[in-house]
Amino acid sequence: xxxxxxxxxxxxxxxxxxxxxxxxxxxxxxxxxxxxxxxxxxxxxxxxxxxxxxxxxxxxxxxxxxxxxxxxxxxxxxxxxxxxxxxxxxxxxxxxxxxxxxxxxxxxxxxxxxxxxxxxxxxxxxxxxxxxxxxxxxxxxxxxxxxxxxxxxxxxxxxxxxxxxxxxxxxxxxxxxxxxxxxxxxxxxxxxxxxxxxxxxxxxxxxxxxxxxxxxxxxxxxxxxxxxxxxxxxxxxxxxxxxxxxxxxxxxxxxxxxxxxxxxxxxxxxxxxxxxxxxxxxxxxxxxxxxxxxxxxxxxxxxxxxxxxxxxxxxxxxxxxxxxxxxxxxxxxxxxxxxxxxxxxxxxxxxxxxxxxxxxxxxxxxxxxxxxxxxxxxxxxx
Ligand SMILES: Cc1cc2nc3c(=O)[nH]c(=O)nc-3n(C[C@H](O)[C@H](O)[C@H](O)COP(=O)(O)OP(=O)(O)OC[C@H]3O[C@@H](n4cnc5c(N)ncnc54)[C@H](O)[C@@H]3O)c2cc1C
Numbered sequence: 384x385x386x387x388x389x390x391x392x393x394x395x396x397x398x399x400x401x402x403x404x405x406x407x408x409x410x411x412x413x414x415x416x417x418x419x420x421x422x423x424x425x426x427x428x429x430x431x432x433x434x435x436x437x438x439x440x441x442x443x444x445x446x447x448x449x450x451x452x453x454x455x456x457x458x459x460x461x462x463x464x465x466x467x468x469x470x471x472x473x474x475x476x477x478x479x480x481x482x483x484x485x486x487x488x489x490x491x492x493x494x495x496x497x498x499x500x501x502x503x504x505x506x507x508x509x510x511x512x513x514x515x516x517x518x519x520x521x522x523x524x525x526x527x528x529x530x531x532x533x534x535x536x537x538x539x540x541x542x543x544x545x546x547x548x549x550x551x552x553x554x555x556x557x558x559x560x561x562x563x564x565x566x567x568x569x570x571x572x573x574x575x576x577x578x579x580x581x582x583x584x585x586x587x588x589x590x591x592x593x594x595x596x597x598x599x600x601x602x603x604x605x606x607x608x609x610x611x612x613x614x615x616x617x618x619x620x621x622x623x624x625x626x627x628x629x630x631x632x633x634x635x636x637x638x639x640x641x642x643x644x645x646x647x648x649x650x651x652x653x654x655x656x657x658x659x660x661x662x663x664x665x666x667x668x669x670x671x672x673x674x675x676x677x678x679x680x681x682x683x684x685x686x687x688x689x690x691x692x693x694x695x696x697x698x699x700x701x702x703x704x705x706x707x708x709x710x711x712x713x714x715x716x717x718x719x720x721x722x723x724x725x726x727x728x729x730x731x732x733x734x735x736x737x738x739x740x741x742x743x744x745x746x747x748x749x750x751x752x753x754x755x756x757x758x759x760x761x762x763x764x765x
Contacts, residue, residue: 429499
C-alpha cells in the first residue's frame with residue numbers, strides 16, 4: 384500500500400532496507416547463536432547517519448519525528464529485532480534528554496548520539512518494580528554538588544554497551560510519584576557497574592543487564608529537568624518510543640510472512656505446492672491482513688504524535704499493543720505454514736517466533752497498554 388511518504392522518508396526507508404538486507408539478515412543467525420552484540424552493524428548504521436534520525440537539527444541530527452524513526456526500525460525489525468532493539472533502546476535512553484534536558488545537557492550528549500559515537504540506555508525497571516514503576520527503590524541523594532545513587536536496575540537493554548544511562552531514582556520519598564527524578568549516569572562513573580548479560584529466549588543480539596549503583600557519585604548537573612518530574616518524563620519517553628516497538632513488530636511480521644509465502648510456493652505435498660491448498664492460502668491471507676493493518680495503525684499513530692505531541696498516550700499504546708500482538712501471531716503462523724521445517728533453527732521463522740514474544744512484554748506489557756487505553760476511554764466518555 385502507498386503510505387504517501389515524503390521523499391526524505393522514502394530515502395530513510397531505502398537506506399535502512401539496504402542495510403537490513405546486506406548487513407543484518409546475513410548475520411542474524413550467528414548473532415543469535417553467539418548472543419553477540421551487533422557492534423559492527425551499529426557502526427554501519429552510524430555511518431549511514433541513521434542515529435541522527437530523531438535528534439534535533441540543532442544538535443547534528445535530522446530532526447525527524449516519530450514516523451521517521453518508526454520507518455527506520457521497521458526495516459531493522461524485518462531483519463532481526465535483537466539488532467532493532469539495540470538501536471531503538473538507544474533512543475529510549477536519549478529521549479529524556481531531548482524532552483526535558485537543559486540546553487547544556489543537550490549540547491553535551493546529543494551530537495555524539497547523532498553520530499553514533501555514544502549510545503544510550505534507559506533504566507527504570509527493578510526486581511520488584513516492573514509494571515508498577517512507582518515501586519522503584521533506587522535512590523539519589525544530593526551531597527554537596529553531587530548526587531549519590533544506590534540501588535539496582537534490572538533487565539536494562541544496552542547495559543554494558545551504552546555510554547549514557549538515563550536512570551530513574553527516588554530523590555524525595557515523601558513526595559510519592561512526584562518524588563522521582565531522572566539522572567544521567569555515564570559509563571565509568573565511580574560506583575556504577577553492570578551485571579553479566581542475561582540469557583534470554585530471544586533478541587539474543589541485544590544486551591540485557593543489571594545496572595548496579597553503590598554510592599555512585601555523579602555531578603549535580605546530571606539531573607534531567609526539574610527534580611520530582613521523573614515519572615512525567617518517563618511517561619512521555621515511553622509514549623514517544625512505543626510506536627517504534629510497534630514498528631519492530633510490523634517489520635518482524637513482514638519478515639515472517641515473506642519467509643512463509645516463499646516457502647509455501649516451493650514446498651510440494653500431495654503433488655502440488657502447499658500454497659495451492661486453501662487452508663494455507665487463508666493463513667497467509669490473514670497474516671497479510673495483520674501485517675498491513677498493523678503497519679497502517681503504527682504509521683497513523685506516529686503521524687498523529689508528530690502533529691499532536693500532547694495527545695500521545697492512547698494512540699501510542701494502541702499501536703504498540705496491536706502491532707506486537709500481530710507480530711506474535713504472524714510469527715507463530717509462519718512456523719505453522721512451514722511445518723517441521725519452520726521449527727528447525729536453520730529456518731529464520733524459529734528465531735522470529737522466539738523473538739516476537741518480547742514485543743508483548745517490554746516497554747510496558749500489552750495488558751498495561753490496554754489499561755492505558757481503557758483509562759483514556761474512561762476519561763473521554765465521562
Ligand atoms: C529483554 C528485556 C529488555 C528490557 N529492557 C528494559 C529497559 O531497557 N529498561 C527498563 O527500564 N526495563 C526494561 N525491561 C523491563 C520491562 O519493561 C518489564 O519486564 C515490563 O515492564 C514488565 O514488568 P515485569 O516483567 O516486572 O512484569 P510484572 O509487572 O510482574 O507483570 C507480570 C504479569 O502481570 C501483568 N500485570 C501486572 N500488573 C497488571 C495490571 N495492573 N493490569 C493487568 N495486568 C497486569 C503483566 O501484564 C504481566 O503479564 C526489559 C525486559 C526484558 C525482558
